[in-house]
Amino acid sequence: EPEVTQTPSHQVTQMGQEVILRCVPISNHLYFYWYRQILGQKVEFLVSFYNNEISEKSEIFDDQFSVERPDGSNFTLKIRSTKLEDSAMYFCASSELAGSTDTQYFGPGTRLTVL
Amino acid sequence: AQSVTQLGSHVSVSEGALVLLRCNYSSSVPPYLFWYVQYPNQGLQLLLKYTSAATLVKGINGFEAEFKKSETSFHLTKPSAHMSDAAEYFCAVSVGNQGGKLIFGQGTELSVKP
Numbered sequence: 001e002p003e004v005t006q007t008p009s010h011q012v013t014q015m016g017q018e019v020i021l022r023c024v025p026i027s028n029h030l031y032f033y034w035y036r037q038i039l040g041q042k043v044e045f046l047v048s049f050y051n052n053e054i055s056e057k058s059e060i061f062d063d064q065f066s067v068e069r070p071d072g073s074n075f076t077l078k079i080r081s082t083k084l085e086d087s088a089m090y091f092c093a094s095s096e097l098a099g100s101t102d103t104q105y106f107g108p109g110t111r112l113t114v115l
Numbered sequence: 116a117q118s119v120t121q122l123g124s125h126v127s128v129s130e131g132a133l134v135l136l137r138c139n140y141s142s143s144v145p146p147y148l149f150w151y152v153q154y155p156n157q158g159l160q161l162l163l164k165y166t167s168a169a170t171l172v173k174g175i176n177g178f179e180a181e182f183k184k185s186e187t188s189f190h191l192t193k194p195s196a197h198m199s200d201a202a203e204y205f206c207a208v209s210v211g212n213q214g215g216k217l218i219f220g221q222g223t224e225l226s227v228k229p
Contacts, residue, residue, distance in 0.1 A: 004158065033216070043159070043205060043219040051142040056216060091158060100147050100215030106158035 002026040004107035006092050012113045013082055021077045021110045023092030032075045033093040033104060034067065036060070043091065049075065084115045117142045117208050121220035130229045134178075135192040136223050138206030141187065147209040148189040149217065154202045163206075165189060176200070185199055201227045 004026045013019050025032050034046040048055040049067050068077045075094075079086055089111050093104040122137040140146055147166050151159040163174025169184040180191045189206060205222045209215040 006158075035217070035219075042221045043207075045216040045218065048216055058216075093159075093187075100209040101164070103149075103161050103164065104217060106151070106160070108156065108158040 004092055004094055004105050006090075006107035006110050008110060009108065010111045010113070012039075012115065015084055015114055016081050019079050019082055019112065020114070021090050021092075022027030022092045023075045023077075023107055024073050025092065026085070026096075026105055027073070027076055028092035029096050031055075031095045031097070031102070031104075032067075032069070033095075034077045035093065035106075036088040037091070037109075038085075038088040046077070046090075079112075082112075084114050087112055087114045116177075117146065117210050117218050119206050119208050119218055119220035121204075121206050121223050123223055124221060125226070127226040127228060128196045130198055131195050134191070134196045134200065134225065136191040136204050136206075136225065138189045138191065138220060139187050139210050140189060140206075142208060142210075147215070148182065149203045149209065150178070150189075150191050151207060151226075152202050153205065153222075159205060162191070171200045174225045177225055183218075196225075196227045198227050198229065218223065 008024045011114040037043045047057045047061045064080045068076050089109045091109045092107045095102040095104045120139045149164045150162040150219045153159050163172045165182045168174045173179045203222050203224050206220040207217040
């Protein structure tokens with residue numbers, strides 16, 4: 001069964017460093033998402049991406065964050081200058097169609113630790 | 116604005132007992148509602164979803180949920196818990212007309228005692 005994959009599973013970085021989290025969505029999916037979950041808190045929406053541009057972004061998704069689909073398979077989240085409060089589990093998701101009823105399929109997550 | 120509240124951050128049941136995980140939503144428009152499950156070290160997996168068809172929705176692994184508009188609820192149930200059901204469960208509401216973002220509840224950790 002097709003699945004969303006994410007690399008790395010765990011990333012440790014120093015405050016102020018840039019990190020790139022990578023995701024490979026399901027191949028025929030058109031909508032892509034990033035969510036994050038700070039330890040002990042809710043899963044929060046960061047950004048949605050369709051047709052090579054951002055569809056919607058949350059207040060969390062400030063200028064330090066960017067997303068890109070550099071080729072036909074990868075979808076990346078870049079954090080330019082990491083802060084301690086960026087430590088969280090980051091989930092990538094994809095859906096086949098562009099609709100509120102469409103199932104989003106989630107990857108296993110990347111745990112980001114900022115020291 | 117849409118929101119989701121899950122009552123109880125941790126629920127413990129005995130194997131074979133009824134599982135009831137509570138979810139209440141707030142939405143100014145007809146909602147689409149989802150239950151996801153997360154097993155340790157895995158991503159979120161869809162259990163079931165409500166998309167304004169039947170109010171009683173059946174999902175995988177014997178779970179079901181009933182949409183009750185009058186109570187703004189979408190509680191998840193399973194008649195008989197199994198040890199393999201131990202996991203974290205998330206209720207979510209979808210917003211927007213296209214590619215709607217999901218707004219999640221805080222999650223409920225289900226423990227199943229032998």
